Amino acid sequence: MELPTLADNVGFLLSRTSGLTARTANAALAEYGLRVRQYSVLYLAVDAPDGLSQRELAGVLGLDPSQVVLLVDELAAAGLVERRPSPTDRRTRLVVATATGRQVRGRAARDANSQVRHRLRALSDSEQDTLRDLLARVVRSADADST
Amino acid sequence: MELPTLADNVGFLLSRTSGLTARTANAALAEYGLRVRQYSVLYLAVDAPDGLSQRELAGVLGLDPSQVVLLVDELAAAGLVERRPSPTDRRTRLVVATATGRQVRGRAARDANSQVRHRLRALSDSEQDTLRDLLARVVRSADADST
DNA sequence: TATTGTTATACTCTATAACTATA
DNA sequence: TATAGTTATAGAGTATAACAATA
Numbered sequence: 001m002e003l004p005t006l007a008d009n010v011g012f013l014l015s016r017t018s019g020l021t022a023r024t025a026n027a028a029l030a031e032y033g034l035r036v037r038q039y040s041v042l043y044l045a046v047d048a049p050d051g052l053s054q055r056e057l058a059g060v061l062g063l064d065p066s067q068v069v070l071l072v073d074e075l076a077a078a079g080l081v082e083r084r085p086s087p088t089d090r091r092t093r094l095v096v097a098t099a100t101g102r103q104v105r106g107r108a109a110r111d112a113n114s115q116v117r118h119r120l121r122a123l124s125d126s127e128q129d130t131l132r133d134l135l136a137r138v139v140r141s142a143d144a145d146s147t
Numbered sequence: 148m149e150l151p152t153l154a155d156n157v158g159f160l161l162s163r164t165s166g167l168t169a170r171t172a173n174a175a176l177a178e179y180g181l182r183v184r185q186y187s188v189l190y191l192a193v194d195a196p197d198g199l200s201q202r203e204l205a206g207v208l209g210l211d212p213s214q215v216v217l218l219v220d221e222l223a224a225a226g227l228v229e230r231r232p233s234p235t236d237r238r239t240r241l242v243v244a245t246a247t248g249r250q251v252r253g254r255a256a257r258d259a260n261s262q263v264r265h266r267l268r269a270l271s272d273s274e275q276d277t278l279r280d281l282l283a284r285v286v287r288s289a290d291a292d293s294t
Numbered sequence: 295t296a297t298t299g300t301t302a303t304a305c306t307c308t309a310t311a312a313c314t315a316t317a
Numbered sequence: 318t319a320t321a322g323t324t325a326t327a328g329a330g331t332a333t334a335a336c337a338a339t340a
Contacts, residue, residue: 018165122288
């Protein structure tokens with residue numbers, strides 16, 4: 001069995017590309033006082049009209065629930081989300097975006113998306129779509145494994 | 148402009164997929180006392196018959212040269228690589244794999260590749276090739292930018 | 295003057311364990 | 318007995334700045 005060169009190693013390429021896009025996104029988000037991890041929590045909160053539990057956030061983001069606590073703390077301190085008691089389970093606290101949070105995420109998302117698309121400009125639009133679909137299938141299969 | 152859901156965001160998917168494959172690779176490499184960063188340095192050293200300068204390693208890996216120093220320190224302490232003076236430039240130290248390093252990287256690479264392929268098994272072989280090619284083009288374009 | 299390797303430092307991210315309150 | 322949230326801690330990864338030796 002012949003070994004490929006490191007430059008042809010999918011894991012290595014994923015790490016490099018992920019690092020590139022994360023740096024790009026963080027640079028775009030700095031204007032809003034956000035980094036990608038906080039931004040991803042805000043993003044999900046905005047898209048969930050009734051909010052999400054921190055457990056749900058951890059699941060979607062692939063993070064440990066203990067990490068989500070700190071991210072929500074920071075977003076709450078910045079006034080972008082708030083924690084509300086769940087009407088059905090007193091253990092659960094729902095993370096809900098504030099009006100400010102919704103505005104910030106809208107502007108931040110457009111800036112970040114634009115910068116990341118530019119970072120990926122070596123790929124055509126349809127190639128970026130292909131990349132997204134391939135990655136999404138890997139993530140879904142991993143999520144299915146851990147269920 | 149309509150915002151996509153986070154699950155359709157290429158940056159987010161890259162981060163998740165990179166994390167998944169890095170964890171998988173680290174688990175496979177633990178048997179050899181390696182982690183992906185150290186492994187990637189060893190990998191390049193093995194493939195360069197006359198060794199590489201730490202500056203070259205940093206360039207290929209997308210790391211800061213100061214980080215490469217520590218990775219080479221660890222590999223040298225484990226007897227997998229050694230630093231040799233460059234015959235042409237007394238500032239430069241060439242990182243060269245030892246015989247042990249070559250053996251270890253061969254076995255480690257086969258284990259890690261096998262595990263990562265399994266982690267990506269939602270994609271067919273040809274889809275994994277497509278993914279690799281798309282990512283490689285992004286990395287090359289970024290490398291060209293910083294030149 | 296510029297480049298190679300190095301040391302140092304601070305910050306972010308990741309991984310785990312343990313605890314509380316509720317279910 | 319299990320689950321949601323939380324606190325704490327340690328280790329790994331990332332980002333910069335500054336310095337000595339050499340080009």
